Amino acid sequence: MKVLLVNTSERVGGAAIAANRLMEALKKHGVKVQMLVRDRQTQQMSVVSVRQSLWLPLKFLWERAVIFLNNGFRRSTLWSVDIANTGIDITQMPEFQRADVIHLHWVNQSFLSLSDLERILKSGKRIVITMHDMWYFTGICHYAADCQKYETQCTDCPLMSQQGIDYARRVFDRKMLMYAHHDITFVGCSQWIADMASRSALTHGHRVVSIPNAVNADVFCPVSDRMEARRSLGLPEGKRLILFSSQRITDERKGFSLLAESCRILKQQQPSLDLGIVVVGGDSETVRHAVPYEVFPISYVKKELDMAQLYNSVDAYVTSSLQDNLPNTIVEALACGTPCVGFRVGGIPEMIDHELNGYVARYRDAEDFARGILFCIDPQRNAQLAAAAREKAVATYGEEHVAQLYCEVYGAHN
Secondary structure (H helix, E strand, O other): OEEEEEEEEOOOOHHHHHHHHHHHHHHHOOOEEEEEEEEOOOOOOOEEEOOOOOHHHHHHHHHHHHHHHHOOOOHHHOOOEOOOOOOOOOOOOHHHHHOOEEEEOOOOOOOOOHHHHHHHHOOOOEEEEEEOOOHHHOOOEOOOOOOOHHHOOOOOOOOOOOOOOOHHHHHHHHHHHHHHOOOEEEEEOOHHHHHHHHHOHHHOOOEEEEOOOOEOOOOOOOOOOHHHHHHHHOOOOOOEEEEEEOOOOOOHHHOHHHHHHHHHHHHHHOOOOOEEEEEEOOOHHHHHHHOOOEEEEEOOOOOHHHHHHHHHOOOEEEEOOOOOOOOHHHHHHHHOOOOEEEEOOOOHHHHOOEOOOEEEEOOOOHHHHHHHHHHHHOHHHHHHHHHHHHHHHHHHHEHHHHHHHHHHHHHOOO
């Protein structure tokens, strides 16, 4: 069996990281697997990219321009949708033709158009789609928030202007026609997103399952001396430290304002608490002005071993996301034996076992989130939480387990 994983990027973004880790897990499981991408970041032999040309950036700009013209020139929603009006035909590539299974991941931002997807579905290959967000079973959005139109038919998308073309309905109807005539297995990275996908009109008649993202538990693992991990990163040894990571703090979906409010509550209720906040990948100045604690900025971390060292240097990892699927960061933190705090939303409650390996706060409740931080950084229970976190990660997200689940999907027939 030969499997081809397809993703827009090789390494940039959560879906790319998850797809890359799945590729490595499948290799160890004895599967012949390659990864096909538009944007290649390494020279890894098992990763191939489409032929680069001057048209690629122009196609990308064209899709964004059409969205911008039809969303009322709102920058805030420019990246919230994809209309898949332009892309690249990959069906003629030898890697595609040799594969038995085509496993699609995140293919947006002008990598695959609707026409390209249709060609893939018509190829006669076995098709598996992993849903890293909601786009495959909605019209055009990546996250639908409170909107449930996808359950029947997307139309008049609130993320777009109602004055132009109804792209939500146009794309939804096109997907409906494409999916109806082909056998597709949809995989949710969390049970949460799999359940929502099952309710979509687009997935009726198709198999929908839930398989989590994999993690290399030999890379992301606890270290024997956490204080040494701190020293190597120049972090203070005497403080209780929490880690927060976000590429765009200004993204409302990341809920940073609630984390900042939680910190202010902690400062008021526990004035003697010596807490520090380690910030990765975000605007550390914004954090510094919003929270009453010392902030320790860490520039973007490229190497997984360095990221594992970072998880091991803190007492807890916190994510204030207001809508998320199955964040790789929580998987990584748990594997390193680092307790996690998050809101009861999306796939997060499936990952964090409340008061066993972390704390699941009530949705949008900053005071409960603050309570969760205190719970996880408490020295008297931190070691117990850490052991449970590691145990959960190995059992649920270990490479062998996830690879076996996918192999069962690849070999299954509806």
